[in-house]
Amino acid sequence: MSARSTLSRLSGTDLAPAPVAEDRDVARRRARARRRALIIALRIALAVTVVGVWEAGTRIACDGVDTASCVIDKFFFGQPSGIWAQLVTWVRNGTAQGPLWEQIVVTLEETVLGFAIGVVLGVIFGVLLGRNRLLADVAGPYIKAMNAMPRVVLGSIFTIALGLGMASKVALAVVLVFFVVFFNAFQGVREVDRDLLANARILGASQRLLSRHVILPSALSWITASLHTSFGFALVGAIVGEYLGARKGIGLMIATAQGTFNANGVYAAMLILAIVAILAEALVTRLEDHLIRWRPNAITDVTI
Amino acid sequence: MAFPAADIAGIWATVSAQPHAPAIELRGVTKRFVTPAGKSFTALRDLDLVVAEGEFCAIVGPTGCGKSTTLSLISGLEPPSIGDVSVLGEPVLGVGKSIGYVFQRDAVFPWKNVLDNVAIGPRFRGAATSEANARARDWIARVGLAGFERYYPHQLSGGMRKRVALAQTLIIGPRILLMDEPFSALDVQTRVLMENELLELWGTSGASVVFVTHDLEEAIALADRVVVITAGPGTVKSTYHVDLPRPRNVAEIRFQPRFVELYEEIWKDLRDEVLVSYERTKHAVAS
Numbered sequence: 132m133s134a135r136s137t138l139s140r141l142s143g144t145d146l147a148p149a150p151v152a153e154d155r156d157v158a159r160r161r162a163r164a165r166r167r168a169l170i171i172a173l174r175i176a177l178a179v180t181v182v183g184v185w186e187a188g189t190r191i192a193c194d195g196v197d198t199a200s201c202v203i204d205k206f207f208f209g210q211p212s213g214i215w216a217q218l219v220t221w222v223r224n225g226t227a228q229g230p231l232w233e234q235i236v237v238t239l240e241e242t243v244l245g246f247a248i249g250v251v252l253g254v255i256f257g258v259l260l261g262r263n264r265l266l267a268d269v270a271g272p273y274i275k276a277m278n279a280m281p282r283v284v285l286g287s288i289f290t291i292a293l294g295l296g297m298a299s300k301v302a303l304a305v306v307l308v309f310f311v312v313f314f315n316a317f318q319g320v321r322e323v324d325r326d327l328l329a330n331a332r333i334l335g336a337s338q339r340l341l342s343r344h345v346i347l348p349s350a351l352s353w354i355t356a357s358l359h360t361s362f363g364f365a366l367v368g369a370i371v372g373e374y375l376g377a378r379k380g381i382g383l384m385i386a387t388a389q390g391t392f393n394a395n396g397v398y399a400a401m402l403i404l405a406i407v408a409i410l411a412e413a414l415v416t417r418l419e420d421h422l423i424r425w426r427p428n429a430i431t432d433v434t435i
Numbered sequence: 436m437a438f439p440a441a442d443i444a445g446i447w448a449t450v451s452a453q454p455h456a457p458a459i460e461l462r463g464v465t466k467r468f469v470t471p472a473g474k475s476f477t478a479l480r481d482l483d484l485v486v487a488e489g490e491f492c493a494i495v496g497p498t499g500c501g502k503s504t505t506l507s508l509i510s511g512l513e514p515p516s517i518g519d520v521s522v523l524g525e526p527v528l529g530v531g532k533s534i535g536y537v538f539q540r541d542a543v544f545p546w547k548n549v550l551d552n553v554a555i556g557p558r559f560r561g562a563a564t565s566e567a568n569a570r571a572r573d574w575i576a577r578v579g580l581a582g583f584e585r586y587y588p589h590q591l592s593g594g595m596r597k598r599v600a601l602a603q604t605l606i607i608g609p610r611i612l613l614m615d616e617p618f619s620a621l622d623v624q625t626r627v628l629m630e631n632e633l634l635e636l637w638g639t640s641g642a643s644v645v646f647v648t649h650d651l652e653e654a655i656a657l658a659d660r661v662v663v664i665t666a667g668p669g670t671v672k673s674t675y676h677v678d679l680p681r682p683r684n685v686a687e688i689r690f691q692p693r694f695v696e697l698y699e700e701i702w703k704d705l706r707d708e709v710l711v712s713y714e715r716t717k718h719a720v721a722s
Contacts, residue, residue, distance in 0.1 A: 331559070333510060333534060334555060335532065336559045337559075340559055348546040351546070425548075425587045
């Protein structure tokens with residue numbers, strides 16, 4: 132090792148130029164770095180262009196009296212600077228229904244609660260029906276019928292039954308999440324490798340142990356695949372629930388902005404929602420990596 | 436309470452037969468499956484097979500002749516359609532406790548690391564985690580994987596995964612060891628190594644082995660007895676005793692004249708069945 136490094140140091144400084152193979156690697160690495168920088172620059176350029184054109188459109192060809200005379204009418208379509216001003220106002224002075232952070236926390240709480248309950252119920256019922264043929268055959272058509280229905284309409288029922296508080300939003304999120312997770316868990320249980328099942332039975336597993344050590348872990352890769360989608364659904368459930376009737380939350384902010392013809396308000400709330408969703412998505416990815424760390428692409432490093 | 440004479444004779448027969456009972460006995464076994472298309476498919480027809488205690492029995496036959504089915508019947512994973520299967524003198528009614536089964540494909544649990552994979556048998560059977568882990572460490576060392584306890588199967592090579600499967604199976608101390616083409620997916624060098632290791636482990640365990648393979652060389656090198664199964668529906672075509680001395684070195688035994696003799700003899704039998712099977716697949720593809 133040391134002899135080799137001495138040699139390379141010698142060849143690098145005093146003797147011959149570095150071997151060709153090494154040269155190419157360096158060049159390749161440099162090309163990759165350049166490409167990354169280019170992509171980031173182009174992304175920024177794209178955002179700046181879109182926002183710039185939008186902003187310019189709301190200021191070009193205006194007659195000074197009517198916003199409808201501009202290329203883009205900011206009354207209907209909003210204006211980036213207006214959206215920014217709206218965000219600043221919300222942060223400084225709070226929203227119509229209280230401080231901004233409170234709205235975010237409420238929506239997040241509803242989303243996470245709905246997500247968690249929906250996932251747990253989905254997994255339980257999915258595994259139960261996946262393991263029990265009779266139950267699956269009996270319940271099958273009903274589940275299909277319920278799944279075929281656009282479940283967002285249940286939001287109205289929940290608002291009537293559970294009121295304007297958090298419960299109605301959580302319920303809607305649960306219903307949306309449940310079916311996604313349920314079908315994945317159900318399929319995951321059905322797709323368990325037969326050899327693994329046989330092996331576990333030979334090794335002495337009872338039905339209960341079989342579920343815990345073979346069926347659940349095997350179904351987990353299916354279930355985790357559904358977590359991304361279902362978290363999105365949980366957020367939809369919370370927002371739509373708030374939209375239908377609430378006292379707090381980002382959905383209510385959007386509904387309020389819509390009610391006062393405040394297009395900038397709708398966009399600003401959307402922006403907040405997008406940021407919240409991206410951060411939450413990152414957390415779900417972390418959860419997923421943890422749950423399926425045994426899978427080849429999920430593992431980064433192993434220390435023993 | 437008086438037993439009829441015949442009953443007493445029967446009871447006496449079973450009691451006295453117990454110590455000398457063969458490890459595995461299949462009598463007049465037929466196994467049919469229902470295909471997904473709803474047709475009945477006969478995998479085995481009227482098969483008789485007896486394996487003595489501590490015997491290493493290899494089963495060879497063409498692809499699809501029901502070799503694997505035989506193993507699933509012995510293990511109790513599948514019941515026979517007709518006939519009787521008994522293991523260690525007891526009729527097989529479900530998955531037996533004294534059976535070890537090494538599958539053709541990797542059947543180690545991909546979500547468990549090596550230690551948990553090997554310890555799972557004892558844990559399924561009620562051992563405390565610490566005791567199961569201690570025994571697992573011992574077996575991991577015995578199959579030459581010490582230091583890999585925390586690795587997941589996908590981080591190991593095919594040969595190493597096979598070692599995990601062996602340790603996982605042998606840790607429960609099976610008296611019957613069923614192996615379904617366990618080394619067929621390995622490269623030739625690794626395979627020879629594993630075969631030698633298997634013979635060594637088997638030598639200390641005294642288990643009865645049924646080793647299914649399509650590789651006649653492997654069968655002769657390992658076994659005391661080679662059973663040739665006909666092209667499906669499978670039944671026993673012929674049985675050969677392998678009188679090669681033990682301990683054997685699988686890598687070198689292939690060059691012994693007696694090995695070559697046996698090979699030629701058995702291959703004559705096997706070749707016909709392979710040809711039958713080959714013709715069938717050809718027709719199946721053609722039609």
